[in-house]
Amino acid sequence: MGSNLPTDSPINSPNNSASVPEALLRVQGLTKRYVRGGLWRKRLPVAAVSCADFYIPRGQTFALVGESGSGKSTVARCVTRLERPDSGSILIGGTDIAQLMSRDLAPFRADVQMVFQDAVTSMNPRFSALDVIEEPLLINCKAHDTPGASERRDLVRALMIEVGLSAAWMNRSILHFSGGQRQRLALARALALRPQLLVLDEALSGLDLSTQAQIANLLLDLQAAHSLTYLLISHDLALVTLLADVIGVMSEGETVEVGPTRQIISEANHSTTKKLVAAAKAAGSNLAQIAGASA
């Protein structure tokens, strides 16, 4: 797969330049297979990710794009250790978390948080906004000093205001929030543990354009305020160009192309990248402007 990568891509030059910032996340040779079949059928392994390689410098946004089924979400689930990879390494601040046992993952859980595509189903339907946001604080009580009830309420209040929600809605059931508001809640929940890396798995998909733009701006504001690093999973190249510093393209479980956003848009090498760029241009996005500016 290395042959598809441009020679000046970050993946090929992670260590040789003083200008390259310190990598917060480094994924190397990641593979993940699922077994299909069951009680009555032959169990067959299906490779979801056959070789993923990329790294994200601290404070930057790395977008992993690709067609449906290319393995993007599996990479996200491996990075957050919702899935255990079969092989390869996931280095966070120099520690490989790929093969750590569940009990040893606790210190890293707070550093890496995930925001899911469907905010509606990613929260317990019986919870209030307060319950949703304070849950990570309660779960991580052993790894961190658990704040008391009133301190937690203050934290939740501050987080809600930070993501643009009224703190007066704290005790409302999440069922009373709109899709966009729930995505803000999901962001507040993810921020509760003050993570370094946020994995945004299609977090802006399924929202209307205006809400998408609002959440995208919010993400940029939060990144600036907290020096957050984003791993953005998306199939929407047009949206990705607004947020990402570097884009990685996945096809059939492999990262086939990695490079700075403008370079990927204007000088796509791999056929999958070309297809994605063409589709985004056909959709009348701002890619043409970006490509023009970079030319």
Add this chain to the structure above:
Amino acid sequence: MSFIVRRLARSALLLFGVSILCFLFTEMAPGSFFDEMRLNPQISPETIANLRTHYGLDQPLVVRYERWLKSALRGDLGISIAYNSPVTPLLWSRAKNTLLLTTTALLLTWIISVPLGVWAASRRGGLLDRLITLASAFLISVPELVLAVALLAVAVRWGILRTGGMISADFESLSMWAKLQDVISHLVLPVCILVLAETAVIVRHVRASVLETLQSPYVQAARGFGISRTRLLFRHVLPVAANPAISLLGFSLAGLLSGSLMVEVVCGWPGLGPLILEATLSRDLYLVIGGIMLSALFMVMGNLVADMLLSALDPRIRGNEDKAEAEQGLHAA
């Protein structure tokens, strides 16, 4: 409160509908209680005609239904022709035994099924999960009658369980404690049959429900925070997975009652089963209708309890009820 009143009103309406259908179907069914009497040369046609008049069977269907309804409102459910006595006391004396059997079976079924279903789901694909899936598939595919006869045969051959009836012949001479032991020893076989048949169904439902909840994104999100297995199960999975299981409780109660009728006949348990079977074979009209109405009442009450539990436990259902009430209020305005 208005939720309960509304549900009670709906239940009454449902029972009213069931009673009408009962009368229509029994009218359409061939034969009558007096058919055998007609074959007896010692009983004159006049006597039979007088008996029909006595029980009001010579009246049109609407009149008979009206009389029965009035009698039901008084709590009698009509008169049994075979026993020549009001139906309600006849049913009640047997219903107590059926209730003892079904309540015990229901409790045991749920005590066994819920942990097994949760256990199987939380270890999906494991040996225990496969064993539970296989065993439940087998038990579901075996007709309850076959299961009952097989267990009865085993019990009789090996003499490990008391069979036939609810009490021993010397029951009256026993001490209080011995009486209790005697009833329990007779209860074991029919309860085992009912529990085996029902557990197979409920385990699968609980497993499916827990599996679905375990795969939901909010559980994945909680796992991303490093949640412990116990907290995940008790705070996130079980409260949500309980909804379909609670809905099933109502049907389970009704299913146990109808299942218990057959099991009672096979095991000789003096419950509603043998009484209703006997009434059906002899076409004792009002006793059959009374039995069906009691069965429908069990089902309605089971569903009512399930709805009330769901409403109490799930804010979404309460929210929907409130919304429906508000909409009704708006329409009324």
